[in-house]
Amino acid sequence: MALPADGISSLLIDGKLVPGGAGTFATINPATEEVLGEAADADAADMDRAIDAARRAFDDTDWSRNTALRVRCVRQLRDVLLKHVDELREMTIAEAGAPRMLTAGAQLEGPVNDLGFAADTAENYSWTEDLGQAAPLGIPTRRTIVREAVGVVGAITPWNFPHQINLAKLGPALAAGNTVVLKPAPDTPWCAAAVGQLIAEHTDIPPGVVNIVTGTDHRLGAILAKDPRVDMISFTGSTATGRAVMADAAATVKKVFLELGGKSAFLVLDDADLGAACSVAAFSACLHAGQGCAITTRLVVPRARYDEAVAAAAGVMGSIKAGDPAKPDTVCGPLISARQRDRVQGYLDLAVAEGGTFACGGGRPDDQPAGYFIAPTVIAGLTNESRVAREEIFGPVLTVLAHDGDDDAVRIANDSPYGLSGTVYGGDPQRAAAVAARLRVGTVNVNGGVWYSADMPFGGYKQSGNGREMGIAGFEEYLEIKSIATSAN
Ligand code: NAD
Numbered sequence: 001m002a003l004p005a006d007g008i009s010s011l012l013i014d015g016k017l018v019p020g021g022a023g024t025f026a027t028i029n030p031a032t033e034e035v036l037g038e039a040a041d042a043d044a045a046d047m048d049r050a051i052d053a054a055r056r057a058f059d060d061t062d063w064s065r066n067t068a069l070r071v072r073c074v075r076q077l078r079d080v081l082l083k084h085v086d087e088l089r090e091m092t093i094a095e096a097g098a099p100r101m102l103t104a105g106a107q108l109e110g111p112v113n114d115l116g117f118a119a120d121t122a123e124n125y126s127w128t129e130d131l132g133q134a135a136p137l138g139i140p141t142r143r144t145i146v147r148e149a150v151g152v153v154g155a156i157t158p159w160n161f162p163h164q165i166n167l168a169k170l171g172p173a174l175a176a177g178n179t180v181v182l183k184p185a186p187d188t189p190w191c192a193a194a195v196g197q198l199i200a201e202h203t204d205i206p207p208g209v210v211n212i213v214t215g216t217d218h219r220l221g222a223i224l225a226k227d228p229r230v231d232m233i234s235f236t237g238s239t240a241t242g243r244a245v246m247a248d249a250a251a252t253v254k255k256v257f258l259e260l261g262g263k264s265a266f267l268v269l270d271d272a273d274l275g276a277a278c279s280v281a282a283f284s285a286c287l288h289a290g291q292g293c294a295i296t297t298r299l300v301v302p303r304a305r306y307d308e309a310v311a312a313a314a315g316v317m318g319s320i321k322a323g324d325p326a327k328p329d330t331v332c333g334p335l336i337s338a339r340q341r342d343r344v345q346g347y348l349d350l351a352v353a354e355g356g357t358f359a360c361g362g363g364r365p366d367d368q369p370a371g372y373f374i375a376p377t378v379i380a381g382l383t384n385e386s387r388v389a390r391e392e393i394f395g396p397v398l399t400v401l402a403h404d405g406d407d408d409a410v411r412i413a414n415d416s417p418y419g420l421s422g423t424v425y426g427g428d429p430q431r432a433a434a435v436a437a438r439l440r441v442g443t444v445n446v447n448g449g450v451w452y453s454a455d456m457p458f459g460g461y462k463q464s465g466n467g468r469e470m471g472i473a474g475f476e477e478y479l480e481i482k483s484i485a486t487s488a489n
Pocket of ligand 1: 156157158159160161165183184185186217218219220221222223225236237238239240241242244245259260261262292293392394420460464465
């Protein structure tokens with residue numbers, strides 16, 4: 001079973017499914033506001049035990065050195081998740097409000113299958129590199145570079161793409177030889193706990209290698225970041241929390257890998273098919289109610305065709321109804337919580353205060369009396385200096401801005417504290433590629449290319465984070481480098 005049989009999920013600590021020291025807490029369906037069930041609520045003592053188990057599993061077993069075991073276990077995890085994929089799908093739709101159509105990709109099946117990439121990478125990796133003999137300082141020396149696991153990884157994750165983010169940390173961290181304490185977001189405990197249950201009941205992953213600690217108290221994450229027994233933090237979440245994690249980790253100088261927020265730009269050049277480009281931008285701004293860190297939420301269009309672009313975007317976003325994520329054709333589901341809905345509404349109020357207007361949407365849809373819905377919204381009339389254009393909103397909201405040519409478009413795209421992603425649409429592919437090359441971001445889509453795949457690194461420049469998830473680069477985040485010099489005398 002992937003779902004808790006009694007409606008209460010457990011923690012996974014030292015190979016055992018256990019209750020939380022702080023009792024249980026409700027997990028809510030954001031589309032209906034109904035309670036789905038209960039999750040174990042961990043306290044500080046649970047987190048302490050989880051870190052202790054991960055430390056012992058790293059120090060006292062051969063997990064970090066037994067590549068064949070790890071490869072087998074990561075593939076086993078992929079296979080058991082695939083076996084239960086339909087139960088996991090229903091849970092993910094219900095708990096994360098994820099539109100069903102996205103569970104065939106990044107919301108579930110994509111990251112589950114990508115565990116295979118992590119296992120393949122470990123199996124084929126050059127763990128040892130022979131640099132040959134030399135005589136540095138005149139002393140004959142044989143030089144070898146060895147790559148090995150960092151140690152105990154504390155993984156702290158958000159709620160928006162729970163499986164993508166949990167598994168894109170667990171897969172490479174485990175395949176590389178680390179042990180892990182995963183602290184998922186309080187909004188999606190079941191998505192993580194189900195993985196823990198399947199690990200405990202259906203894999204040979206040794207006790208303590210994976211520990212999953214659900215809870216309502218955000219300080220559980222801070223405990224992980226501060227604890228000297230933890231060697232590395234792999235964090236995905238908001239930039240504000242990322243800063244706090246980095247500061248907490250500083251005392252023990254642990255390695256910190258951060259995937260943070262974004263405010264990415266979709267640039268439409270003056271030789272592009274404006275209507276088609278704006279339609280793509282509008283559609284993608286609605287996906288999962290805009291709760292994707294890399295969604296392009298600033299549509300930057302030629303000034304001379306600004307009104308036409310606003311109308312094209314509003315035509316698409318106005319026709320996409322926020323609704324039941326369980327339906328196969330729903331693109332825009334609910335926001336995750338009342339708090340997030342209120343936060344997005346606060347930005348819509350701010351847009352009006354800053355002089356913007358709504359070309360469509362602007363608040364809660366009339367036809368959804370329950371659930372944390374916001375209607376897809378196009379904001380016009382603002383500049384890139386407005387707070388609405390600079391701050392991450394994390395809702396189905398697209399702000400349309402005007403540019404005065406390619407240089408100005410690049411300037412606007414880069415005039416952001418963030419640097420996560422970007423899109424360029426242009427009629428001349430070489431010109432579009434030249435504009436894309438100037439963007440200070442970690443991933444770029446040119447004329448509709450897709451960067452999301454197991455072998456493509458993903459991550460941010462500037463305040464969108466440091467390090468990369470996925471690809472070989474994502475695997476190597478979880479490795480240390482040891483240089484061994486052996487006297488050849
Ligand atoms: P958040 O920063 O509020 O929380 C993320 C996680 O950090 C949660 O597990 C939370 O419990 C924990 N946490 C909170 N305070 C903490 C502290 N002081 N110390 C340690 N851990 C703490 O983020 P969220 O609201 O859950 O998620 C939305 C944010 O995540 C958005 O900003 C979004 O852009 C970002 N995000 C980034 C990426 C990426 O890859 N760049 C992917 C998805 C989401």
